[in-house]
Amino acid sequence: MSKENYNAYEHAQAQFNSVADKIGLDETTCELLRQPIREYHFTIPVKMDDGSTKVFKAFRIQHNDARGPAKGGIRFHPNETVDTIRALSMWMTWKCAVVDIPLGGGKGGVICDPRTMSEREQEQLCRGYIRQLAKNIGPNIDVPAPDVMTNAKHMLWMLDEYETIVGGRYPGVITGKPVGMGGSLGRTEATGFGVVFVLREALKALDIDITKTTASIQGFGNVAQYAALLYTQLGGKVIAISCWDNNDKTAYTFKNADGLDIEKLRSITDSFGTVDKDKAKEMGCEILPGDAWIEQEVDILIPAALENQIKADNVHKISEKVKVLAEAANGPTTPEADEVIKERGIFVIPDFLANAGGVTCSYFEQVQCNMNYFWEKEEVMQKLDTKMTAAFKAVYDLHKEQDLYMRDAAYVISINRVAEAVKKRGWV
Numbered sequence: 001m002s003k004e005n006y007n008a009y010e011h012a013q014a015q016f017n018s019v020a021d022k023i024g025l026d027e028t029t030c031e032l033l034r035q036p037i038r039e040y041h042f043t044i045p046v047k048m049d050d051g052s053t054k055v056f057k058a059f060r061i062q063h064n065d066a067r068g069p070a071k072g073g074i075r076f077h078p079n080e081t082v083d084t085i086r087a088l089s090m091w092m093t094w095k096c097a098v099v100d101i102p103l104g105g106g107k108g109g110v111i112c113d114p115r116t117m118s119e120r121e122q123e124q125l126c127r128g129y130i131r132q133l134a135k136n137i138g139p140n141i142d143v144p145a146p147d148v149m150t151n152a153k154h155m156l157w158m159l160d161e162y163e164t165i166v167g168g169r170y171p172g173v174i175t176g177k178p179v180g181m182g183g184s185l186g187r188t189e190a191t192g193f194g195v196v197f198v199l200r201e202a203l204k205a206l207d208i209d210i211t212k213t214t215a216s217i218q219g220f221g222n223v224a225q226y227a228a229l230l231y232t233q234l235g236g237k238v239i240a241i242s243c244w245d246n247n248d249k250t251a252y253t254f255k256n257a258d259g260l261d262i263e264k265l266r267s268i269t270d271s272f273g274t275v276d277k278d279k280a281k282e283m284g285c286e287i288l289p290g291d292a293w294i295e296q297e298v299d300i301l302i303p304a305a306l307e308n309q310i311k312a313d314n315v316h317k318i319s320e321k322v323k324v325l326a327e328a329a330n331g332p333t334t335p336e337a338d339e340v341i342k343e344r345g346i347f348v349i350p351d352f353l354a355n356a357g358g359v360t361c362s363y364f365e366q367v368q369c370n371m372n373y374f375w376e377k378e379e380v381m382q383k384l385d386t387k388m389t390a391a392f393k394a395v396y397d398l399h400k401e402q403d404l405y406m407r408d409a410a411y412v413i414s415i416n417r418v419a420e421a422v423k424k425r426g427w428v
């Protein structure tokens with residue numbers, strides 16, 4: 001979703017290069033890990049409701065599968081680019097490694113706008129995606145999942161198409177399926193809840209009482225909504241959220257200095273995360289420009305939308321009060337903005353650690369599918385909490401021991417794990 005000169009792939013590679021350099025990783029391993037191992041670029045023709053046929057451009061990119069099958073979501077977005085998918089596939093590799101689950105990194109995307117497509121058109125697009133890719137994915141090859149603007153319904157259409165092609169039942173080929181159809185309880189909540197599990201640990205480590213904190217969140221899609229819900233349940237106060245308004249084609253920030261009622265706000269939000277402005281006003285929300293979320297005087301900022309949101313030109317708007325940046329989105333902070341955040345001493349929970357709850361629960365979904373035995377929600381959530389807490393502690397301890405920036409500490413752990421896997425396999 002490149003805007004201006006931003007390129008997510010260059011962003012991901014710059015982060016990798018800097019840490020690979022710090023840990024003295026050999027050049028061959030660097031070369032292997034600096035780019036995806038495999039890429040699939042294809043087109044999907046879809047018969048539209050008006051009788052025309054539209055051709056969509058799509059990708060699936062596998063960055064690395066040394067630690068296990070490639071894993072990662074499929075995004076539907078009009079501004080999708082191949083370089084964004086490359087970056088996201090790389091971040092998936094580090095994400096699975098930091099929570100220490102036996103999966104690699106992959107990502108997919110289709111250049112499309114599901115907000116303007118009928119159910120039938122979306123179903124055809126999902127089925128077309130799998131038809132082009134069925135040979136190159138599989139429970140032991142590459143396992144897709146939901147991401148930006150894709151959901152459980154899309155995953156089930158994709159599963160059905162895969163099973164029709166391959167002949168048999170293969171629930172482990174895709175995660176984020178509906179509960180009762182091979183999905184795991186808690187998967188919908190997992191990414192947002194995972195963000196708050198690590199945020200809770202960060203606040204404990206920083207000796208900050210969560211009940212005395214306030215937060216501002218960018219985005220009000222699946223991840224943001226569940227993060228906001230759990231954070232408020234733990235006693236925090238969300239005073240602002242911003243979201244894209246698909247009718248006005250612009251973003252707004254919804255603010256209530258006394259704290260937003262998240263459940264109520266969710267009830268006036270559509271399935272793509274657009275909040276109804278009139279109803280929000282009735283709820284007592286102040287409506288501000290989309291970028292106002294970043295300048296709120298809060299303790300915690302949670303970017304939970306897209307990449308490239310905190311940049312050189314707005315990072316200075318972050319209030320002096322902000323102590324923690326919990327990156328719920330993938331790649332929200334550009335390298336230039338990251339330097340400023342580092343200098344200011346804001347505590348960062350880096351994206352691939354903060355938002356690893358989704359893929360961790362996807363892994364649990366695979367395990368449950370393999371056993372054909374599904375756990376109670378409490379068990380899923382407890383296992384998710386254990387995994388996220390352990391990953392946070394490992395990163396935090398390294399950050400303390402070696403005086404490393406939190407993002408670098410997370411990268412050191414992940415890169416070392418993946419490098420070890422490629423070396424042990426004899427790939428380099």
Ligand code: GLU
Binds near residue numbers: 072355
């Ligand atoms: N799309 C999510 C992510 O970026 C989840 C991926 C998955 O469950 O495989 O982490």
